[in-house]
Amino acid sequence: MAGATRTTSSSAARWEVRRRHPLIPIGAAVVGLAALVFAFEVPHRHAVEDSLAGRTKAALTGAGIDAEVRFAGRDGTVKVGSADEKDKAREIALGVEGVRVVDVQAPPKVEQPPAATEPLAVKLLVDSGKVTLTGTVPAEDARGKLAEAAKQAFGAENVQDELTVDAKRVADDTDLAGLGAVVAALGKDTKAGVVDLTDHVVTLTGTVPSQEVKDKAEAAAKAAVKSGTVRDELVVGQAAAPEQVQTQLVALPTVEFENNSATLTPQGRAVVENAASILKANPNIKVSIEGHTDLRGTAEHNQTLSEARAKTVLDTLVSLGIAPDRLTSRGFGESRPKVQGSDDAANAVNRRVEFIVQR
Template sequence: MTQQGRILKAPLWVGITVGVVGLVVVALAQNIANRHSIEDNLTRRSSLALEKAGITGAQVDFVGRDGSLVVTSTADIIRAEEIVGNLEGVRVVDVTGPDLPPRDPWITISVDGSTVRATGAVSSEALRAALTGRLGTQDGITVDPAVGDEGVAGLAGIVSALGTTSKGVSIVLNTGRITLSGSVESAAIHDATGAAAASAIGPGNVTDLLTVVPPPKEIQKALIALPPITFENDSAVLTAAGRAAVARAATILLANPAVVVRIEGHTDTTNSAEFNLALSRARSTTVLNSLVAAGVDRSRLSAFGFGETRLRVPDTTPQNRAINRRVEFIVQNP
């Protein structure tokens, strides 16, 4: 037989291999078809069961016998999981709610002099570290990825604007607003703090309840700078100039309602010591009553008379005696 006429026979193992591969391909195709059929069946039955229970609009998906659901309301999560999980053929089911917008951050910062405390939550550890680092406090700031960041970055700037002299100030970031309350020493600090809050959250989202309360030493200076409170000769009756000076004192005290004042009356040595003591007491009482009549709370005031016992200068000339005849305001606040 010539070489051209020779019949080549494949080895037996080749035929067996081809047959096995064919069977595997057929089995895989059948398995895929069965899997798709199971997934379609579970998806259809789950959707029907959810709709029957009043849960509409749910997204249902199965991979094999493992299901995943997205419901339109977080209130339906538990019920949807029970309904689908109890269906025959379902192995596991994972149910989630809709993607929700981040919650508004809620942070409260208290500032009392140089002491700063903070509570609340921010969205990340990096933001927490940045905020607490600038505030100089680790109090109560936690991390919650579900909260938003609006206004958080500007809080430290508000604290910086307050300085270290403000008392009992509260900074609250909540529902997209910043609320400021407490007292600051000057209008300049008040304005700088308000501007920092407006920069952090927007001018229309700031509630400013801050009050300006100068420190006691500044109020004392203002009272000392008043014109002398004068009276008729040897009398507790105020002159016109004396009434005007008391009115100016009332304006200062009404603007600073936390200030407590002692009113002291003093005389020269012209009359007897007994007369001068009584006159000084009567004059300080007249000033007290005039302040109360102007609207100053009586509980903030006290009146004392010292007669000629506390001369400011030697009582040797008319000019010096005029200096010694005086009514003084002594601020009692520490």
């Protein structure tokens, strides 16, 4: 009886276990299936992502866009280097087969400030049948037209073209070729004539042989300057007043030297020659030649350099026939800047030689 009882108890225990855990075999099967799916799906998904990333990268590179490409499933993230490439990159990425969504990221677009602009600045120097063109114009065709007009009036062999082109210069409504007509009106007998166009204003200085020449030059200047101003300071057949001579000398271009040197450049020599013509036309005028430097270098070096440059100009004027007793020279180094600042633009203005008429 005791044995039957034990048998019965053991059977009941086994039945109880089966009754309490009926899903164990099913759970084991599910876990096994999930393991098989994971083992298959993860490598497959990575292969899809790598394929999409590679094909998208290739499409962008082919369009000239350098980008970083990543995919999570079929959803891509594309990083480009410029905001200007953003829309084009999105269009290309969405065109790749298999891509569902793409997020294109780019740095914010930085608005560039407008380029600095400067007014026209042109000078035509006329002396005894020769013309020197200096200054800056906004385009090559403008330079060509002005130079050609001067050559037609005086002959190509008598025209020295030193014009430069700078797109930052603002083209006004002045007819640059029309300035050639002003030169033609001044003619080959004009001494130390200057046609100075600066910011819509044309200033005429120099000594002309007759009132007729003066009137023709003024009329030609007014025809060239449509909405600007003409200042006629031409003198007829006589020496100019000191203030008129000063105006003529100020109107000359900058006297240029070799870098960190007292040696004149060819353009600098041409300017000194024009200064000599002005002084020859006005034999009673005496001038002080004053040298100035920019702020680069030591004060001692700049003082020495300014003195040497002023002396070079004096010696050149003497060699061109100006009496030495009409000339003095001195240097001020960096002590008298014309404008404040030490950038290239300020340095170009402050680095100068000035002709000061002695009253």
